[in-house]
Amino acid sequence: MKRKLNKSNIVFLIIILLLIIPQTRQPIQIWLHKGLSYINQSTLIDNDERVKITYSNWKLQSDNNTILDFESAKGEVVLINFWATWCPPCIAEMPSLQELYKDYNDKVKFLFVTNDNFDVVSSFKIKKDYTFEVYNPINNVPDALFTKSIPRTFIINKKGEIVIDESGAVDWNSDNVRSQLDQLLSE
Numbered sequence: 205m206k207r208k209l210n211k212s213n214i215v216f217l218i219i220i221l222l223l224i225i226p227q228t229r230q231p232i233q234i235w236l237h238k239g240l241s242y243i244n245q246s247t248l249i250d251n252d253e254r255v256k257i258t259y260s261n262w263k264l265q266s267d268n269n270t271i272l273d274f275e276s277a278k279g280e281v282v283l284i285n286f287w288a289t290w291c292p293p294c295i296a297e298m299p300s301l302q303e304l305y306k307d308y309n310d311k312v313k314f315l316f317v318t319n320d321n322f323d324v325v326s327s328f329k330i331k332k333d334y335t336f337e338v339y340n341p342i343n344n345v346p347d348a349l350f351t352k353s354i355p356r357t358f359i360i361n362k363k364g365e366i367v368i369d370e371s372g373a374v375d376w377n378s379d380n381v382r383s384q385l386d387q388l389l390s391e
Contacts (some may be wrong), residue, residue, distance in 0.1 A: 233292035264339035
């Protein structure tokens with residue numbers, strides 16, 4: 205039985221080859237996650253399901269070589285994004301986080317947390333023209349914020365409750381997120 209190669213089989217084979225080749229795999233993955241980020245929207249956690257954060261004992265070092273004690277964020281609206289420079293969904297959502305940061309960095313405490321080396325982070329930020337400060341954890345993350353997958357983003361209200369907990373790429377610069385932040389800031 206002879207099989208005929210049709211156009212759809214050829215296209216499928218080309219896509220498979222592009223996903224196998226490292227130089228083309230990451231851009232394709234980023235593009236796909238960028239598209240998914242417009243579908244994956246942030247939602248507020250119901251009041252009765254919110255987890256309260258413990259602020260004590262978590263310390264972070266910034267790429268500007270300052271030490272941040274997480275307790276200093278108590279009483280503020282805080283956005284914590286766990287990410288890495290090599291992670292396609294992280295890279296896909298980062299432009300929207302930068303835009304949100306540009307407009308809200310004087311009202312919301314942004315913590316971009318990674319385990320990546322600061323030299324790698326610096327090159328990444330320069331290449332992408334990102335201006336936010338990045339942090340490495342010095343000690344263990346509070347249990348309520350512990351994650352094994354990235355990207356993972358938490359938004360904490362002024363009462364210290366996790367009100368948003370999203371995994372995967374999200375369009376953080378959406379009207380929905382801005383409305384949520386404005387609501388949290390007015391409380």
